Amino acid sequence: MNCKAIEAKLSAFVDGELTGVEMLEIRRHLACCKPCCEEERELRALKSILTLAPAIEPSAEFEAKLADRLREAPAVQERRSVRFFGFAALCAAAALFAYAMIPAQPRARAEQNHGRSVARSVEQTEIRSEQQFARAGDPLSGGQVIFASDTSSR
Amino acid sequence: MPFAIAKSRFDAAARSREEFQALANKTYKQAFALAYRLTGNRPEAEDLVQESYLRAFRFFHRYDSSLPFTSWFYRIMSNAHVDSVRRRGRLRTTSLEFQGPEGVSAWEVADTQPTVEREMLDRTLAEPVQRGLDAMNSEFRLAVLLADVEGLSYEEVAEIMNTSVGTVRSRIHRGRKQLRTYLLRHAPEAYGQVSHEL
Numbered sequence: 001m002n003c004k005a006i007e008a009k010l011s012a013f014v015d016g017e018l019t020g021v022e023m024l025e026i027r028r029h030l031a032c033c034k035p036c037c038e039e040e041r042e043l044r045a046l047k048s049i050l051t052l053a054p055a056i057e058p059s060a061e062f063e064a065k066l067a068d069r070l071r072e073a074p075a076v077q078e079r080r081s082v083r084f085f086g087f088a089a090l091c092a093a094a095a096l097f098a099y100a101m102i103p104a105q106p107r108a109r110a111e112q113n114h115g116r117s118v119a120r121s122v123e124q125t126e127i128r129s130e131q132q133f134a135r136a137g138d139p140l141s142g143g144q145v146i147f148a149s150d151t152s153s154r
Numbered sequence: 155m156p157f158a159i160a161k162s163r164f165d166a167a168a169r170s171r172e173e174f175q176a177l178a179n180k181t182y183k184q185a186f187a188l189a190y191r192l193t194g195n196r197p198e199a200e201d202l203v204q205e206s207y208l209r210a211f212r213f214f215h216r217y218d219s220s221l222p223f224t225s226w227f228y229r230i231m232s233n234a235h236v237d238s239v240r241r242r243g244r245l246r247t248t249s250l251e252f253q254g255p256e257g258v259s260a261w262e263v264a265d266t267q268p269t270v271e272r273e274m275l276d277r278t279l280a281e282p283v284q285r286g287l288d289a290m291n292s293e294f295r296l297a298v299l300l301a302d303v304e305g306l307s308y309e310e311v312a313e314i315m316n317t318s319v320g321t322v323r324s325r326i327h328r329g330r331k332q333l334r335t336y337l338l339r340h341a342p343e344a345y346g347q348v349s350h351e352l
Contacts, residue, residue: 011327015301017308017319045349046330050302052352053283055187058200066182066204070175073208 001025006036014043174214177223178207184224184304185231191299192235194288202238206231228304229314232296239292279337279344286336294329301326 006029012018013026030037182203189199189206210217210230217226287295293315300311301322312322337345 008327011330012308012323015308015326017323042334042349043330045352046334047302048352049279049283049348050298050333051305053280053303055183056190056196056199057183058186058203059196062186062200062203063179063182065200066178066207067175069204070171070178070207070211073211 001029003029003033003036006030006033007039010036010040010043014040014047170214171211174211181224181227182207185227188228188299188304189231189235191284191287191303192292192296194284198238202231202235205238206234209234224304225306225310225314228300229316232314235296236292279341279348282337282341282344283333285340286333289336290329290332294325294332297322297325298329298333 006026009018009022009026013023016023018026030040185206186199186203189202190196193199193202206227210227213230217223287299290298297311297315300306300314301308306314308319308322308326311326312319315322334345
């Protein structure tokens with residue numbers, strides 16, 4: 001590794017964030033390269049300046065202020081449970097109301113209609129697949145198929 | 155039955171509120187120190203910490219308690235910081251001119267464990283270092299602070315910043331170099347002296 005490659009890894013070296021092989025390589029380079037050695041010393045000093053910098057404390061009243069804000073804040077679980085039960089009650093009421101309002105005979109007719117519409121949709125699907133087959137849109141029907149790797153046909 | 159479910163849900167919510175409050179009490183000083191370094195002044199740091207704890211509380215049900223709370227919380231705080239910087243539509247600029255009521259510089263430094271090195275830093279470099287951090291690219295600043303002030307590994311920093319270890323490595327290296335350039339330009343004597351002593 002030359003000086004430029006070493007320099008790019010020096011911070012990680014100072015932090016012990018390189019592989020064993022890289023650490024050895026850099027240590028070997030530092031032993032014989034004065035500018036890189038000086039750079040490494042400076043990076044270590046910078047790291048120490050930040051590590052040793054005293055922590056700034058919050059004001060005396062900050063803890064109480066934060067506790068007040070947290071006490072006022074609704075938790076998600078609380079809001080969810082309120083919303084969940086509110087929604088469930090609303091759904092139940094709506095279902096009961098709907099059941100009471102629909103007369104018995106039309107309900108039976110509605111079920112009949114529903115059965116018919118399901119049968120119709122199955123039929124339509126079958127028709128569509130048969131039409132596709134007839135138009136040779138299905139790759140298994142013998143129509144021309146172009147594979148991605150087949151560059152001669154492009 | 156629904157009442158039993160509701161009761162258990164409310165009990166769980168109360169438990170999680172207590173648990174969160176306990177975690178907040180344990181970590182808010184450390185979080186404030188980081189927020190101060192990120193924002194460069196006390197009012198913005200307080201706002202950032204409060205906003206972050208409120209967000210964290212909202213999503214507390216997603217917190218995996220087998221992992222360190224601070225790592226999870228710092229991720230939220232770094233996002234909140236990015237949002238607040240975006241909202242203001244600027245990077246830190248006021249901190250460079252930040253003045254106390256008497257017109258003198260108002261960088262506050264609390265010395266919890268005085269040592270010879272710390273006293274030397276207090277006297278000579280505390281203010282230029284904070285100004286240098288303020289002048290730094292915000293992503294570099296966060297990466298450098300998480301690694302050097304919080305003592306996190308590159309992997310943890312990458313997790314918090316939602317990026318790769320390679321990117322973290324580059325941000326830390328470039329951030330430190332930016333800080334050095336700033337100190338050499340604005341406090342060359344103090345920096346030279348402290349750097350020589352350390």
